[in-house]
Amino acid sequence: MGKHVLLIEDEPNIIEAISFILSRDGWKVDTHSNGQTAVAAVHEKRPDLVILDVMLPGRSGFDILKTLRAEAATAELPVLMLTARGQTKDREMAEKMGASRFMTKPFSNAEVLDAVRALVAG
Template sequence: MGGRILLIEDEGNIREAIGFILSRAGWEVQGHGNGATAIEAVTRTKPDMVILDIMLPGLSGFEILRALRDGAETAQLPVLMLTAKGQARDQEAAFEMGADAYLTKPFSNADLLATVARLAQARATGDRA
């Protein structure tokens, strides 16, 4: 597997841990910690996938997701919401806005890797995850 992932997460230790897990699995991970500049970071880095927290400074993950889905170049970009917000209404809102997957913190490394692999496979075959 492999490819470029943009991890939008404001907690530095979480960014580092997720980056380590994914890089060991062959992914190139770039971290970004500010919601206000996240859309620009997606445009600049052109990732194969975005992992997105909901609670971010500047713009929320929901606002970022909406902007990604509204953009011509990012409408089909796989987005995994990875957040501490585990309530059903948050998950439903994310899927209604176009999230491809949703994991809550804390998560297992195996679940994270399996979800990322599933999204990458769906993108490669042109399917929605």
């Protein structure tokens, strides 16, 4: 295994929860909680997968996704988007921006694991 995931999220408790779940499943989990430096972190960490929250301090998850998709190196990078605002508008926006998967909080742990596994395998 040893797949590498970068979690970009600002809520400490959620970071801890997701890190716990993925680590137990054998993932290498890096975390980042600032929107402005998120893209740089992706380039630096070069993860196999990014879990990206929409509401981030400094810069919105959509903006970050847009930047990632615009760059060749990360254009194909699997991105799982998380949002606490459960509106269809957000889902549509995410799909338009090129999110690989979209997930609304609160989620079940199994769901997250399934999604992450599917994204990296695919």
